[in-house]
Amino acid sequence: MKTWFNPFIKSECLRTRARLTSYLDCELSDKEQQELKLHLKSCQSCCEEYNSLRQTISLLQHMPEIRSEHTFRIDEKNVTKKTCDRKLLILSRTAAVVAIILVLVCIGDLGHLFTPTGDSPLGGQFWLVRGVELGLLVALIVLISCILVELHRQRKR
Amino acid sequence: MNDVEDDKLIRLSQQGSVEAFNALIERYQKEALNIAFRMLGNLLDAEDVCQVSWLSAWKSIRNFRGGSFRAWELSIVSNACRDELRKRKRKRNMETSITDCSLPSTDGFTDDIVLTREKVEAVQKALLQLPYEQRLAVILRVYGDLNYKEISKVMKCPLGTVRSRLNRGLYYLRDLLRDGESL
Incomplete structure (x- = not known):
């Protein structure tokens, strides 16, 4: 019985969406991971949400790394002098x-x-x-x- | 010093070895710079923030009580970023930093560029539009590679708050990218 107005289904989807990031990061308990996995298999809209979040994370991960021309270093002489002062x-x-x-x-x-x-x-x-x-x-x-x-x-x- | 383990370098730094601390800087500076840049959207500011953070880390290295050095250093970087953003807010320059998000020239990128420059700019701008707490949570997770427990320590908030900040942040980011047709 597939009913979009079924309050149980709706709350289940809301609960799933609130935990999707944790699911993606495997930060849920085994039981919860399994529950979400099952729900995603059965719910098209939650699955779409999941894929869109996955794409967002992938986009973030593919951002190019920043490199600086400067090398950060602590200057030994300055540090010792400052400590003494x-x-x-x-x-x-x-x-x-x-x-x-x-x-x-x-x-x-x-x-x-x-x-x-x-x-x-x-x-x-x-x-x-x-x-x-x-x-x-x-x-x-x-x-x-x-x-x-x-x-x-x-x-x- | 390059082959020495973190723990030993930390211990030597705590005993006053600048050389050991510089080896730690070398090890983590790329990560710190990337996080500062993602938080601020400006390379010069990110470099300043990193310099300040490393000095501050050196001064307080004796107070480091074990655990993840990376998480400890990133918490110092995130505090310095927060201070920088507050300074900007006082100067009312926030709008400029979002619209003029100054990405370094392509020479500054070390990876092979997979994304187009427009897309990279769009993602960086979207990141800068996230509320501070959500942005920090997302950046620490994606670019700092910290787990939720470490993020909660850095942000000094409960685990549940980290979960909700990350979730909200990612949904918000997705919506912004969709609006800008980058996703």
Whole structure:
């Protein structure tokens, strides 16, 4: 019974057409591939759709390949220099931030902001402040040494 | 370096070997250029996009966590193409790129030309008329030779979305080619 208005047939065709590309690429399960294959054998219009999609893909595949006259390469010297420059930039920025914090803490310390007897709410943090100052100083020395080593390496190159 | 496997080249690149990375570029540059060209329709832009993509890939090669290098590189190329298209959109040059789809001279083609130049231009123009997501899905499948799973990773979308984008894209492309009597 071939009836174009049969809702079952129509939905079957719609379902098939929605999966035709996957069918062409063999990206369906074995069961689904088999179902579609059977449907295509029995349905003329779906078969035409299938052939037209196949032709479209074939046309795309036969498009000529593009070739460039340029050869893409990463330039070793440039890359190394850029990496070193970036490293130096990060190191010097971090050193600058650490130095600023250290200066601020030292100013606060000189202004008796952290003294135990002061009226300041930060009073009583004396040893903690000394520890922070020392830590910042060590970090700053390490960072400056790293910058000097990096500069020395660059000069060697 | 030409006989060395991808995995080894990737490992060496991650350790900072520019030579190994250049060998990877040599291996995949043709594919990347073809995909960029199909996406943008302009050889000069495609070359720029490729250069940017390779630099970007070099910078982030340490973050590559295995899997398909081709899919990883093509995702970088597709991101660069998207940026280029956004730039064009900002400059309102989109119409120009579609109508003046600049194909290179026949010297730029490596295959024996089976299709006529008119047909090649018609297909390229039709491709450029597809919505971005559908175009990318079709191009990655046909020219990148990626499977659906890899495409879903590149496009960062579920497998079902890849299926529907590919299906819609191909139907739309077919209709455009039929309208232009190229099919």
